Amino acid sequence: MATRKCKVCKIEFEKQQPLQFVCSPKCGIEYTKIQNAKKAEKERLQNQRLQRAKKRELETIPELTRKAQAAFNRFIRLRDRFKPCISCSKPNNGTSNTFDAGHYRSVGSAAHLRFDENNVHGQCKKCNQYLSGNAVAYRAGLINRIGLAAVEALEANHTPRKWSKDELRNLAALYRQKCRELE
Numbered sequence: 001m002a003t004r005k006c007k008v009c010k011i012e013f014e015k016q017q018p019l020q021f022v023c024s025p026k027c028g029i030e031y032t033k034i035q036n037a038k039k040a041e042k043e044r045l046q047n048q049r050l051q052r053a054k055k056r057e058l059e060t061i062p063e064l065t066r067k068a069q070a071a072f073n074r075f076i077r078l079r080d081r082f083k084p085c086i087s088c089s090k091p092n093n094g095t096s097n098t099f100d101a102g103h104y105r106s107v108g109s110a111a112h113l114r115f116d117e118n119n120v121h122g123q124c125k126k127c128n129q130y131l132s133g134n135a136v137a138y139r140a141g142l143i144n145r146i147g148l149a150a151v152e153a154l155e156a157n158h159t160p161r162k163w164s165k166d167e168l169r170n171l172a173a174l175y176r177q178k179c180r181e182l183e
């Protein structure tokens, strides 16, 4: 007679039936419990995966755009945290939350440049929020920082740009990663 190890108590027993995994009815009850728990856990994980996929599918382009923009803007604030305000030259204090990420060409009028690193720079809140971006001074500061050719390229860029859901997810992930590298 073949022997095998009981799946529950690990004792060697003599196998009576081909599909016998346990030594006794007592271990049999325990074995069923373990199997049921495993099954329940598997179902739970499967449900969780389904929920996540559903949630992902329901995410809208505006939501994903907001998330990508938040990550991108945070990256700009971190990148420029030691640089003065792009328009009024007010010094920054080396933290990422005193200045804004100010768009040279605004998201409202040039949405295709919303994720362009040349188009967005650390800017004091006064210039960004109360002086409507302080555009004339921004241009002078921008020429200083990236050069006239790059500024003119920005100004001449009228190519519409749309991002798919996955592109927006990738942008958000990319800029979160870039932020981690700077922190």
Ligand SMILES: [Zn+2]
Residues within 6 Å of the ligand: 006, 007, 008, 009, 010, 011, 022, 023, 024, 027
């Ligand atoms: Zn047993």
Ligand SMILES: [Zn+2]
Residues within 6 Å of the ligand: 085, 086, 087, 088, 089, 090, 123, 124, 125, 126, 127, 128
């Ligand atoms: Zn300023």
